[in-house]
Amino acid sequence: MTQYLDFEKPLAEIEGKAEELRALARANEEMDVADEAAALDAKAAQLLTDLYKDLTPWRKCQVARHPERPHCQDYIKALFDEYTPLAGDRNFADDHAVMGGLARFEGRPVMVIGHEKGSDTKSRIERNFGMARPEGYRKAIRLMEMAGKFGLPVITLVDTPGAYPGKGAEERGQSEAIARATEACLQIGVPLVSVVIGEGGSGGAVAFATANRVAMLEHSIYSVISPEGCASILWKDAEKMREAAEALRITAQNLNELGVIDTIITEPTGGAHRDSPAAIQAVKVAIQEMLEDLDGLKPAELVKDRRQKFLDMGAKGLAA
């Protein structure tokens, strides 16, 4: 049973009616509802297409946070073989908000690192809703450096509301951990490609997404601050998140225009959560293309490519 978002209410009603009709028909064999149900289905499909054709930034934010959206775990399971998780920062703890380890992508050994939000109450708590603590960034640094040492490409999957605003996280040097992770991204002499699969939240996202190539799923977001956070600071009212989402330019389409990302990955109609296998397949193709694009570059060239990409960033704004 799909969880409907608030703007999908009309859709929920139509799909509900179709479901009711079918239930009636099952109870009463003489009833023939096939035509009516099919008409409702068609209507629902049309509405879904219309709703998702031109999502507002805030609606995209809601889709990006949809609890049934495929998460890092789902991608790793579907796209990688021999996934061997590697744990710990060798310093304090293992952060369950960050998954990472060796794996094979299309037969090629790689290092995969990503944020995992969890899929039910228990796993969400265990994963801290995808909000990494310093240990998570330090684990990522360790894995990236290991990948650099052994010449393995690094693939990062970004899906985090942001860094965890907790007491211990601050005491253990959250800022330093994020800064060092960004630095590690910029230093490694292997291909680094990143896909924003859901939420790209602020520093927590940058620490993984300072990559040679960055792709974003069509309805994912990437932002310096959450729309709610921005609204409460600039509008003094967290309820103005729609306006903030609009002003912040958080969508894949805006970011592509600004040159911050390289590729937009098309999602199935109605968002990745309505057809996870198709979404995951599309991400696979994007990763393949990004890696191919970097094939043959020497370590020093890869580092240079990455640095230049970020130095050049922001040279142009959005068209008026």
Add this chain to the structure above:
Amino acid sequence: MNWITNYVRPRINSIFSRREVPENLWHKCSECGTMLFHRELSDNLNVCTSCDHHMAITPRARFEALFDGGIFTEVAVPEPVADPLKFRDQKKYPDRMKAAQKKTGEEEAMLVACGEIGRTPIVATAQDFSFMGGSMGMYVGNAIIAAAQEAVKLKRPLVLFSAAGGARMQEGILSLMQMPRTTVAVQMLKEAGLPYIVVLTHPTTGGVTASYAMLGDVHISEPNALICFAGPRVIEQTIREKLPEGFQRAEYLLDHGMLDRVTPRTKMRQELITITRMLLGLPPQVVGDLPAPAPEEQNAAEEVAPDASSEEAAE
């Protein structure tokens, strides 16, 4: 008089902008409430003479006290695209910029300069908290890259004074991208084998702390400066408990291993001279009554920043 309008007036304005008493002569310490005579306060680098509370200081005032004879040359910062997102909240971003420029007399939230401290040539850059909270946008990123490039070109150490509420929301994702951009700048220094010293001042928070401010060879902070990623209010809302006294203050970070030193502003200059000279393998500073150094050679930077030469002429 260009010099009067462009330099003297803004500086006077910035010193007295948060004044609560009449006639611009007295300043109330925001910590202990002591009334301080303006000259006494500025002579003491905006540190309260009664309780040692460190009040905000503009980059220009800081550089005048930092560099030998108060002489420095501004380094030109490439202009970024104005209002790249066409951002609008309750006000338009360009209007907020204009208001900040009028209030501070500065173009943007960061100043980059070359000069000597204790006859040690350095490049310094300082963030201006009074300019939109010192927030890091494209300009600040460009300033740090320009500072690093200048330091590499001249083979000098870079001293950076941080002060910011974080990233500039009005530049959205582009402000976030300053985290990797400024990290590239730090790497340029690292590869050139040049010292990079960060002086963290009140407040240094958010994306600024989580990038160039935490990547120094040496981290020094001014006393009681708030230094954090997530601010105390956000954390209290998340964990729903009161935070301990002094949490995220400089001394607390020193205890938790994030800083090398906490040094009062009045002793900072001497400490920077001592540290940079040792890192550069130079002999100890000669202490004595030497004449002020001659102004630096005119360079391309000055042509873009005509103010710099008029300042020196005024010294």
